Amino acid sequence: MQKQSDQGYQALETILGDSPDLLKSLLEGSPDTISLSDARQPDLPLTYVNPSFCETTGYGSEEALGRNCRFLQGEDTNQDDVSIIRKAIAERLPVDVVLLNYKKSGEPFINALRMAPIFDKSGDLSAFLGIQRDITKERLRTERDLAQNRLEALGTASGALAHQLNNLLHPITSLISLHLPDIADPAIRKDLEVSLYSARQAADLSNNLLGLSRGKFHDSSDVTMLPDGLIRAVELVRLMLPPTITLETDFETPAKDLRVPISETLFAQVIINIVTNAAQATKNIGIIRIELSEFEDSRVRISIADNGPGIPKTLRDKVFTPFYSSKKEKNGSGLGLSVVLQIINKVGGNIIVSDGLIQPDGDGIGCMFTIDLQKIT
Amino acid sequence: MCQILLIDDMQPVRHAIAATLRKAGHEVVETDDGNKGLEIVSKKQFDLVITDIMMPASDGTDVVYALKSAKAGPKVIAMSGGGAGIPAKEALQLSTSQADAVLKKPFTNEDLIETVSGLTSN
Numbered sequence: 077m078q079k080q081s082d083q084g085y086q087a088l089e090t091i092l093g094d095s096p097d098l099l100k101s102l103l104e105g106s107p108d109t110i111s112l113s114d115a116r117q118p119d120l121p122l123t124y125v126n127p128s129f130c131e132t133t134g135y136g137s138e139e140a141l142g143r144n145c146r147f148l149q150g151e152d153t154n155q156d157d158v159s160i161i162r163k164a165i166a167e168r169l170p171v172d173v174v175l176l177n178y179k180k181s182g183e184p185f186i187n188a189l190r191m192a193p194i195f196d197k198s199g200d201l202s203a204f205l206g207i208q209r210d211i212t213k214e215r216l217r218t219e220r221d222l223a224q225n226r227l228e229a230l231g232t233a234s235g236a237l238a239h240q241l242n243n244l245l246h247p248i249t250s251l252i253s254l255h256l257p258d259i260a261d262p263a264i265r266k267d268l269e270v271s272l273y274s275a276r277q278a279a280d281l282s283n284n285l286l287g288l289s290r291g292k293f294h295d296s297s298d299v300t301m302l303p304d305g306l307i308r309a310v311e312l313v314r315l316m317l318p319p320t321i322t323l324e325t326d327f328e329t330p331a332k333d334l335r336v337p338i339s340e341t342l343f344a345q346v347i348i349n350i351v352t353n354a355a356q357a358t359k360n361i362g363i364i365r366i367e368l369s370e371f372e373d374s375r376v377r378i379s380i381a382d383n384g385p386g387i388p389k390t391l392r393d394k395v396f397t398p399f400y401s402s403k404k405e406k407n408g409s410g411l412g413l414s415v416v417l418q419i420i421n422k423v424g425g426n427i428i429v430s431d432g433l434i435q436p437d438g439d440g441i442g443c444m445f446t447i448d449l450q451k452i453t
Numbered sequence: 454m455c456q457i458l459l460i461d462d463m464q465p466v467r468h469a470i471a472a473t474l475r476k477a478g479h480e481v482v483e484t485d486d487g488n489k490g491l492e493i494v495s496k497k498q499f500d501l502v503i504t505d506i507m508m509p510a511s512d513g514t515d516v517v518y519a520l521k522s523a524k525a526g527p528k529v530i531a532m533s534g535g536g537a538g539i540p541a542k543e544a545l546q547l548s549t550s551q552a553d554a555v556l557k558k559p560f561t562n563e564d565l566i567e568t569v570s571g572l573t574s575n
Contacts, residue, residue, distance in 0.1 A: 242534050242559050243463050250469035250562055254476060279559055 109133070109208040111145065115193070115201045119144050120165070123203070132210050134180030145206065148187070150178035161191060168193045168201055174211070184397055185212045220415050223345070231341055234286075241282040248275040281311070298423075299452065300343040302334040302376060303327040303368055309344040310366060313351045321355050324365040334376055335452040338423045349416050350380045350445045357384030357443060363433060376451050381432035381444035392429040425449040455479045455573045456497075458527070460490040460504040460516060470503070473562045474569065487511030491519055499527040500573055503556075506533035506544045517548045528572045534558030 092098055103110055109129040113120040125140045157175035164171035170192035177187040188211045194203040252272045259265045354364045365381045396417045417427050425448055432442035457474055461467040462485045471481045484490050488511045506513035520526045531548035535541035541557045549555055554568050
């Protein structure tokens with residue numbers, strides 16, 4: 077009965093009293109990052125970090141001890157999260173917070189932090205205990221799953237819509253083309269030809285929507301045909317962009333029906349993401365050029381170049397790091413570029429950033445994303 | 454000239470198909486449901502039955518099976534554009550082995566007339 081009411085703490089204390097090694101074993105063996113800050117010294121310096129702390133952050137204990145834990149914060153750490161911690165420290169209360177921290181290498185990670193005040197036997201505050209976990213991978217996985225779910229919902233909805241549209245368009249194209257030869261007046265014929273053309277364009281569009289939903293149904297095959305899959309993706313993204321954006325394409329390839337090992341839904345989403353980013357970079361008034369080419373016999377390259385302000389060379393790797401943002405793009409409707417890279421990496425591909433098109437004023441150079449994929453032979 | 458029964462639940466689509474067939478010189482009876490279609494076939498002789506596959510009241514696949522399991526029945530064309538979540542190919546899968554021809558929606562007037570004359574010319 078005693079055990080139940082104190083959850084075994086008393087037994088633990090007895091063992092701890094007899095075997096001081098236990099505490100050390102617990103701390104050293106913990107996969108979570110554990111740290112202690114001295115509450116009796118000014119600015120709460122770290123007085124203990126466990127091996128997991130060093131492994132996660134890349135800082136050795138000699139680099140960490142004596143410093144306030146805030147050295148893990150960086151450029152994109154949300155200050156609201158930091159004030160939550162400050163408030164809890166001031167009020168001597170435990171707190172759970174998820175915040176962006178940085179490793180010694182500069183790589184950001186999502187840190188799930190639990191901080192709790194530790195009081196000594198006389199009730200005085202002696203330390204703050206920090207238990208932290210790097211949840212970056214889980215976050216990325218969740219983000220990717222959410223994106224995938226959204227895509228599947230979109231695919232299902234657009235598939236259903238496309239079927240309805242096809243049923244509505246069939247009588248239009250069928251009846252106009254049926255009676256067109258009987259119309260004697262050339263002016264009326266011309267008018268009807270225009271409506272027939274529009275109805276056929278609408279049918280093509282509807283079939284593009286079906287292509288997107290088909291990606292879902294054929295996911296098991298995990299193959300996208302090029303250039304067709306790229307043409308469909310570009311037709312779709314064209315609908316999402318303002319008409320002030322100029323899309324140029326060059327899909328001339330020596331071989332038709334190239335196959336790449338990625339489902340069409342994911343492929344379309346990657347293209348849509350990079351192209352809409354490029355459009356935003358040009359403030360929706362620029363040129364985006366999309367090219368498809370083969371190289372080294374076995375690989376396919378898709379390049380998406382814009383004439384926006386470009387990305388400085390030093391920041392080019394950074395656009396792929398999780399949760400990097402150019403500040404304003406906080407609407408979060410698309411996948412982050414980190415997820416785009418993850419999708420492409422997963423199928424054995426790569427994305428590189430280089431110089432794009434010359435800016436309209438001729439002063440600078442925009443940005444180009446090149447997707448490099450293995451061809452299925 | 455052939456006697457054709459056309460079964461499709463979407464009235465405008467059915468109207469357009471019937472108009473195309475009539476203009477090509479065929480005589481067409483229209484209905485919007487598979488069970489009604491089978492009843493009509495039992496009372497009147499047809500050279501050809503064209504049926505949609507995915508219909509709310511009855512499944513066109515049943516029509517195809519009922520007609521093709523009877524001796525000396527009419528020729529049958531199954532047509533479908535699939536439905537929400539079901540590609541046309543999948544909707545037509547069961548009928549493909551039984552029907553004399555399949556038409557995947559959307560099809561052109563020319564596709565329709567060619568398929569019909571291919572089945573009824575001799």
